[in-house]
Amino acid sequence: MSNLKYRPDGKFRTPPLGPLPWIAPSLILIATWVFWPAFEMVRTSFREVSRSGLILGYVGLENYSDLIARPELVTIFARTFLWVGTIVFFTAIISLPLASLLNQKFPGLTVVRWFIILPWAASVFSTALTFRWMLNGYYGFFNTLLVDLRIIDEPIDWLGYPTVALAWMVAVAVFVSLPFTSFVLLAGLQTIPNEVREAAQVDGASPWRTYWRIVFPLLRPALLVALVINLINVFNNFPIIWVMTQGGPGNSTDVTTTFMYKLAFRMQEMGQSAALATFNFVIIFMFILLFLRVSGWNKKDEN
């Protein structure tokens, strides 16, 4: 006991051995299984790799310049930003009311929550496969439904046209992002004491105004966390596009992750793929840092 001294704020000082025994296992685990392969990735991006995968030596920035010289690259990056932005945006605006709905009391609440969890519980891979089959131009059940509802006259090959396919894939990505985001928001909602809301209502504010004036500002930290995690996940997502269109026709539905995969395994350009992966990482890293700085996440942590 004697070596533990109280600080003015009542917390203990660091125990004698310091943080290492506590955090070293974590550091070792992520160092060996995330940073080592990441280092390998960066190293590969500066090396020449033969078509069959043999490493031939360092080539400086050649992989990067070859990559940038690719005519399709600019469009793929633009599409990636649009893809991520759209998904994060729609996920947020659908999750907010969804979380409020799940925060109400009604019979069967538990069961409803259970259903909302489904896309989270199922692997993204099998959810994407299911949508691919539902949207099939010939045998898809979705066409049957829309024709029966007289919304369309004849079956449509939903995944056959790049723009339509992208819209559907955005929908699928939003769908699988909703459970996590809404549950984080729901958790945020439950920290808001009822009295706060009631007080506003007593003042005669409409529910709508109460929400935007009182509830929403209090939800912002939760929303922020949900958005950041969603952003990272979507940016690195691979299965949805790979399963539904493989980025085709041509590169017309490719994003950076699918293009990275094609470069490595289909076009046998391992070096350029590593260069793209490195580039991709730098972008998301900068973006998240910027996001955290602007939103003041760090400041809060320091308090």
Next chain:
Amino acid sequence: MRLKRSLAGIAALAVLLAACSSGASDEAAEETSTDTSTEVAGEIPATDLYIVMAQYTDAMQPYFDDLAARFMEQYPQVNAEVEVVNWEQLNDKLATLVATGQAPDIANSNVFANFAADGLLYPAEDIVSPEVLADIVPAFLDNSKYDGVAYAVPDLASARAMFYNKEIFEQAGITTPPTTWSELETAAAAIKANVPGVFPYGIPLGPEEAQAEFMIWGGGNGGNVYQDGAWAINSAENVETMEFLKKMVDAGYTQPNPATTNRTEVFQLFGEGKIAMVNGSVFFPSVLADQGSTVEFGTGAFPHNDGKSSITLGVQDYFFGFKKEGNQAAVKAFMDFIYVPDNYLGFLEAAGGFIPATVSAGAQAANDPAIGPFIDLLPGAIFYPGDLANWPAVQTELQQKVGLALNDAPGVLGQIQALAEQG
């Protein structure tokens, strides 16, 4: 399902082949195989063999498990493990294995030249006995060369032909299958007018198999991807071909959206009688049987442009051996073991309805009504330029993009050509 197909669809062939193979050639081969085993068994050091094979059907893994077990009985010092990988992942898997220094000892795929170019493979003569090599169909062996040396042993081949739905032809009043592009347009118009709900021709230019579709149509116009020692993807013939296909699409003679339709879907639609004509392979009947399709079909040569001649596309796959210290004797023993006639026939049976790569098995298959006609087509066959190290990359580019050439033939084909020329 898969198993059922290879059993049902191929049963006739299997019986036929089994019957033939119990003849004289088999005895001779058995003799050689026992010879080599007694002779070589002592020389083979203890070796672990990691073998990656292609999943032609679900029957492949049981076949190879059995083969490996019998092999190890004969060579107890060798431990052979066979992993059968489905086609969608096969080449990705091999690339990863090689990139990480984990290359298998023996592999089976549709490309090999990239590995040969890096000096990773044994020459074919080092991994099979001279008797086996002499039995390989010479044209197939020629396609297994890189820089003039055979680095792979063909395992089997296929050829393609036009399949048509007899009933639809009858309803449309077509008596003989079209042989030229203009006849094809007439036939397609007749089908469109008389048989509603049917697409006259299924043209899959989606990523699964677009390179084949492109070469078949281009070949009928005298085009190829590689001609006279140079890439010719954007040749005038190929551009003209894509423009012809575009005309077909616009006229409603094909399924909508060829650029994103995969072969699997077109095959399925043909099997349901929703497509009248399709480019199919020698094994297509067994796919149809597997589907439970009742469509009555006939086969014919691919239609060609007026004034040009008809071709078929020959496709062959390969076995190849990766150089590793001390594995050569065991690799050779295993390869020879596969080509022991009974084992090889078992391989063909498991793979389901392909053209054999050996002269001896081919001679027997020639009598088979399902395979014989395709063997007859082979002399006029064009092949993938599988001997070029960057063919796999070019093939990917074709698969991804050639469908877009429907809208801009010179532009898109020019892009692919430029990539191919980069080497």
Next chain:
Amino acid sequence: MKTKTFFKTTIISITAYAVAFIFAVPYLHMLTTATKPDDELFMMPATYLPSDWQWVNFIQTFENAPIGIYLRNSVIISLLATLVVLVVALPAAYYVARFKFRGKAIFLLLVLVTQMLSPVALVVGIYREVVTLGLVNTYLSLVLVSAAFNLAFAIWIMAGFFASIPSEIEDAAFIDGCSRFMAMRKITIPLALPGIATALIFTFIAAWNEFVIALTLTSTVDKRPLTVGINTFIGQYQVQWNYLFAAAFISIIPVVILFGSIQKWLVSGLTAGSIK
């Protein structure tokens, strides 16, 4: 007032049920496709429900592929990954929540960075490493990779939860003569159970659904998890949608049960993290 509440509840309920149904649609479709007879899969137009429910397809799936072995592998890998995360992340989360130390910001940043690297980009590097360590085609490699990729999330949730437990409660224990470990074990951990459970279930589910890495790291049936095993129904010339979806449906069941069982804790488990 009462009728107004009644109407409100009714409207909310109906909306909620409709939303729940929409979320269930793809998975119901999975189920109806799984139970369709072979020849009904490719009907045009597609039928809504099987004309003849082929429940036998579920049994058939087990016969057509070694689903039992895949299931076993998935259970082993996911459970072990969860265990590793528990052992590794819990102390780190506790320490981060309780103490200030030099390098804390860097540690947190490093943990966050692991989430920014996509598995697809790392797959070749991971494979090289697994080869170097001689762990090709082993459970251990899959377990450690899954644990490493989910560590960040577990630390985040657990640290949030620990931070929400006032340290005064622990102080009281110290004064009673408890050591730090005893205080942690007897007081903090029981209080933090919702957060810990949430973090662990997340890890389990992420490990259960991992696909890209397992695809490259496993080479034999006896090590392959279910996600990769399901893939074998996608053949070269045909996709066996009914068996594929039967297997996919089977793979969802344990996860949904797990999720459902911690539902009560899930929200409170996320709460601490979300307000931090």
